[in-house]
Amino acid sequence: MKKKVIIITISICLILSTFFLLQSLLMPKYVSEVPEGSLIAEYYNEDVYDHNVVFVGDCEVYENFSPITLWEEYGIKSYIRGSAQQLIWQSYYLMEETIQYEKPDVIVFNVLSMKYDVPQNEAYNRLNIDGMKWSSSKWNAIQASMTEEESVIDYIFPLLRYHQRWSELTSEDFEYMFGGKPQLSHNGFLMRVDELGVDTIPEAQPLADYQFSDNCYEYLDKMVKLCQDNDIKLVLIKAPSLYPAWYDEWDEQMVQYAKENHVDYINFLNYIDEIGLDFQHDTYDAGLHLNLSGAEKLSRYFGNYLVEKYDIEDSRKDSDSASRWAKKVKFYDDMKEDQYRELEEYGYLKSYGAKEK
């Protein structure tokens, strides 16, 4: 009997080991393709969690704000916990998780996701949630985000979701099977130096109902409470992306909400000239997202606001911070240089997820 127990135990261990090896191999690595998928997990690579400002939200934060500019110009230590089509409940749970690691002075939330009332898309859920470390926040984010076709077991054992990737494995899957993925973002900022000026802006279609849902307001209330309880200032923003449309009716609701809840709300679409944005040169996809130039301009503008309004200390004088951020700045400058080189050599950002023109 004892022998049987040993054999069964060894067999189970072997099967489990293979299972987890295969899981490591088959999970998407999000390096040369869909780099947005790496953003959430990169937060855990930080050496020190002492950010003054943390952003949460969708692509309108991770493409439009540059933490390196905020550092270089104002000495603000910031991090962007952004991900593609991040829904409001995902932002909330990321906010909740972030507070377990650090207590920033300010949390900035981009309100575009107020328009989504219900879970949207499994692929985006994966980009948002897979990278989170296991915690009650991740569990709740999964529960809140799952579409009807999804199952929680697929999040617990991602192999069950990605098992069919065996037919599309690349050398990257083997190379980064046990980790060691390169850093892709700059404190959550995904850099793009290329340009594609605005030609036409898609016309905003009238909606049957402009009222944001109760569900979204509930999560917004939770954000306000979470920040109040932790003595953190919450700033609501609408980034200056020209589309998808941000309706006046939506804007009015946000203005009203901010007023009632004593939080700041800035619609950057109203300050495009003050920021100095030129949508012929400051966007890489015709107004949907800013490029590096646009992100740096916006960050300069917003950094000034943060310093003036919230009196965020300048950490450049702190030697520890300065030495850590110097490395980040170098990585930033190197990538900038490399992107310009690629742009010149290939005409597009070949290694940075851009499509050949």
Place this chain on the structure above:
Amino acid sequence: MYFTSYQFALFLLILFIAYYLVKKKYQWILLLAGSYIFYAFAGIEYLFYFATTTISTYLISQKIKKVKAKQKEYLKANKAELSRAEKKEYKKVMKSKQWHYLLACLLFNFGILGIVKYTDFMIGNINGILSLFNGEPLSFMNFALPMGISFYTFQSMGYIIDVYRGTCEVEDNILKLGLFISFFPQVIQGPISRFKDLSQTLYQEHDFDLKNISFGLQRVLWGFFKKLVIADRILVAVNTLIGDPATYDGIFVLVGMIYYAIELYADFTGGIDITIGVAQMFGVHLTENFDRPYFSKDIAEYWRRWHITMGTWFKDYIFYPLSVNPRMLKFSNWSRKTFPNGIGKRIPVYVSSFIVWFATGIWHGASWNFIVWGLLNAVVICLSEEFKPFYTWFHSHFHVEGKTYYKIFQIGRTFLLMSSLRILDCYRNVPLSFAMFGSMFTKWNLPELWNGALLNLGLSMLDYIIIIVGVLLMLTVSLIQRKGSVREKIYQKPVAVKFLVYYVLIFAIVLFGAYSIGYDASQFIYNQF
């Protein structure tokens, strides 16, 4: 809760642990509770149907038992006083009483089945007739079909008929009878068990027998392999082919027939493997439902090896009673006198066959497709009977009987014949099914087989490789089974080999299974009956 759902895996794990932890005398109670919980996942309201069938079957079985006991007591008490004729008359009266109870039970339960399953089919037909006279169409009832109703109704009615016949013991404990009717692994797609076969193994106390459990687990894994790796992968192509008959005619119909034959076999036998394997993990041994049917050399043999428990149910409870029914015997006598040369003897058998196959067809589904499919089976069986003199002549002139190549020809012929009949299972109505079958002979688009069109059916070359390897594996297992149990053979092997079997099966399912988002592995085909 489908077998392929994660909930089922969790449910099974909890029930399995609890089953071997509770006192053995309570094991069957746990199975009953588990079965009702399993069924409740399909819809709490369906438990009402379930309970109704159980209670009605129980009450009638008790009534029949009382009549039998009363008869026995009376005859014993009046043994000396009663003449032989009086005894016979008394028995006749008592049998009639039992018959009325039985009839009430059958009408009630088959009535429920008929109402929920066939009402809309009847309304559809009535509306068809009404439309000829510009009549106002009737509204459909849209009854929700309780999961596995055809299976548990047949199983419980088989029991009550056996009670009436006196061929099985009457179960006095309604909860035990409830377990027989509801035993969760088999409730949704069979096999349709007999009380005398299942009761003992179901209610007895079971030890934690590692061999039994590992055999059950192997069978479950094999079932999942067939379902997820083969059936649900090829399903994509089957759906493409039958979903667009205008595009996929001619040679594609033949391809669809073969693909569907593979899918149906892997799906249904896979489901039964899971059923029998799960039951075995709880120490319960269910009746086998398949005996390598695609190796059959003629259609009659095929039906003795495919869905065996359904076939024997129809044979035992419809065909035989029908054949010895006084009216049928009268018809038989008339037929023999009217039609000479043996045909008169065969006609009553054919009539019974047609009735049984009509019932078999409509059991499979409320549609003319299934009825025509059933009747065509009867036609083929009767024709092959009529061709017997020709076969005898052929074999006396050509000595091919028993030769390997002739066996292969017979197997291929039966496979194609059965696959042809199954076309009715695929297309949406009878005329379309016949038209598609006809297109195989009228539209010559053979080059589609090698011009890459088969790679546009939703299957890549890698998918085809997986399916081919899977089919070859099924074939190999079937060939080995001819010489005995595969699992017994594996059991004799060293530990490393046994481990390898588990290892390969588990990871073949995990990696190559067509499950999770993008695949619909939720339903087994026979769940719908």
